[in-house]
Amino acid sequence: MLTLHHLENSQSIRVLWLLEELEYDYQIQHYKRDSATSLAPENYKALHIMGTSPCITDGALVLPETNAILDYIMDKVDETALRPDCQSSLRTNYLYWYHAAQASFMPLLLESLIFKRMVNKAPAIIRPIIRLVVKKVKENYLDMRLGKMLSQIESRLAESKWFAGDSFTAADIVMGYCMEVANVRVGMDDRYPNAQRFLTQMRQRPAYKRAMDKNGIFEPLAQ
Amino acid sequence: MLTLHHLENSQSIRVLWLLEELEYDYQIQHYKRDSATSLAPENYKALHIMGTSPCITDGALVLPETNAILDYIMDKVDETALRPDCQSSLRTNYLYWYHAAQASFMPLLLESLIFKRMVNKAPAIIRPIIRLVVKKVKENYLDMRLGKMLSQIESRLAESKWFAGDSFTAADIVMGYCMEVANVRVGMDDRYPNAQRFLTQMRQRPAYKRAMDKNGIFEPLAQ
Numbered sequence: 001m002l003t004l005h006h007l008e009n010s011q012s013i014r015v016l017w018l019l020e021e022l023e024y025d026y027q028i029q030h031y032k033r034d035s036a037t038s039l040a041p042e043n044y045k046a047l048h049i050m051g052t053s054p055c056i057t058d059g060a061l062v063l064p065e066t067n068a069i070l071d072y073i074m075d076k077v078d079e080t081a082l083r084p085d086c087q088s089s090l091r092t093n094y095l096y097w098y099h100a101a102q103a104s105f106m107p108l109l110l111e112s113l114i115f116k117r118m119v120n121k122a123p124a125i126i127r128p129i130i131r132l133v134v135k136k137v138k139e140n141y142l143d144m145r146l147g148k149m150l151s152q153i154e155s156r157l158a159e160s161k162w163f164a165g166d167s168f169t170a171a172d173i174v175m176g177y178c179m180e181v182a183n184v185r186v187g188m189d190d191r192y193p194n195a196q197r198f199l200t201q202m203r204q205r206p207a208y209k210r211a212m213d214k215n216g217i218f219e220p221l222a223q
Numbered sequence: 224m225l226t227l228h229h230l231e232n233s234q235s236i237r238v239l240w241l242l243e244e245l246e247y248d249y250q251i252q253h254y255k256r257d258s259a260t261s262l263a264p265e266n267y268k269a270l271h272i273m274g275t276s277p278c279i280t281d282g283a284l285v286l287p288e289t290n291a292i293l294d295y296i297m298d299k300v301d302e303t304a305l306r307p308d309c310q311s312s313l314r315t316n317y318l319y320w321y322h323a324a325q326a327s328f329m330p331l332l333l334e335s336l337i338f339k340r341m342v343n344k345a346p347a348i349i350r351p352i353i354r355l356v357v358k359k360v361k362e363n364y365l366d367m368r369l370g371k372m373l374s375q376i377e378s379r380l381a382e383s384k385w386f387a388g389d390s391f392t393a394a395d396i397v398m399g400y401c402m403e404v405a406n407v408r409v410g411m412d413d414r415y416p417n418a419q420r421f422l423t424q425m426r427q428r429p430a431y432k433r434a435m436d437k438n439g440i441f442e443p444l445a446q
Binding site: 049050051052061063064065066067068071072075086091092095096098099100102103104106107110111114118122126129130133137141145148149151152 | 272273274275284286287288289290291294295298309314315318319321322323325326327329330333334337341345349352353356360364368371372374375
């Protein structure tokens with residue numbers, strides 16, 4: 001049986017959410033982050049050389065990497081509306097957001113966390129210098145790209161209920177986690193009413209609620 | 224007709240390579256990087272809000288994001304061996320490497336470039352401090368992850384000719400560019416004989432050579 005090795009408050013939430021949306025028959029094994037470092041425990045890191053979350057096992061298979069896992073699970077179920085096929089009018093938007101979430105949005109959010117930690121963890125005496133250099137990188141690159149990404153998201157969600165169109169798809173699951181993290185880490189304020197509406201919508205889905213029940217209250221890492 | 228807006232020496236190379244592998248009927252529009260800054264020119268950045276490479280247009284559609292473009296093009300051709308289907312024994316490895324290339328490997332390579340530039344562009348007087356802090360981030364995170372990724376690649380390519388198995392797939396196209404960049408930026412030395420073999424193999428493919436002829440000599444950004 002497929003086992004989700006679920007690291008709390010991590011990208012693993014999306015796999016849990018997908019499994020619940022599909023009412024798929026799965027097992028879950030829970031892993032808690034170290035309370036001091038927020039890192040995954042050793043028995044989680046031992047699952048796969050990369051040691052990253054999410055990770056599933058299925059018989060002899062050990063599979064990490066969010067979108068690979070999502071596609072692997074969707075392969076197992078006969079045609080699902082969660083993955084619009086080539087003939088669907090939702091296909092192009094689906095492809096764009098499904099891939100952009102992991103290859104563009106998520107790396108920006110991760111970099112913003114790395115830079116924040118670089119400042120916070122620097123010895124106090126050199127912290128002002130590090131803060132200055134990081135500020136420059138943020139101005140010239142990171143905040144500019146994140147701003148464009150959020151504008152793009154806002155425009156997209158002004159056009160349709162979900163990312164690919166008016167039906168819910170796996171692109172919303174992949175983007176959904178990024179949106180929760182962006183909400184905490186970047187702040188999605190009044191300039192982004194449609195992005196806020198998306199967050200409310202997704203949190204109301206029964207499958208999302210069941211996934212959150214299994215995760216425990218979701219607390220994206222803020223610093 | 225599908226138009227590839229080709230920014231030289233960028234991730235766009237993969238789209239060009241795929242189009243050549245498929246002998247797809249397409250147009251190409253060339254864009255040169257600014258010789259001083261290496262940035263994309265303004266008319267390239269105007270194509271799409273994100274301004275990133277690659278980008279294609281097809282009628283009214285403007286589509287950025289490597290893997291979305293590759294899937295979009297593969298959707299247009301009837302079944303291609305470049306994208307193993309759910310029944311294929313290559314499927315799981317295909318999914319893993321196709322997604323890991325863009326969502327895990329590429330972000331690490333990009334971060335290594337950002338950190339290199341952070342050091343190089345810092346005013347000389349504070350450069351030693353920045354170098355020290357960056358060294359710490361590299362030791363604790365970046366180099367560790369890159370090392371694991373390269374080990375994983377080496378193990379995989381010791382088992383089969385290409386990433387998904389013994390047949391060439393789009394996963395090799397996505398990984399191929401990462402491998403060229405890693406070769407320049409991280410250095411893939413004698414510890415990685417199979418990774419080196421992969422680079423030789425891919426460079427010998429007629430479609431790759433045709434793509435390189437259209438790009439001009441490929442020079443991944445090194446700093």
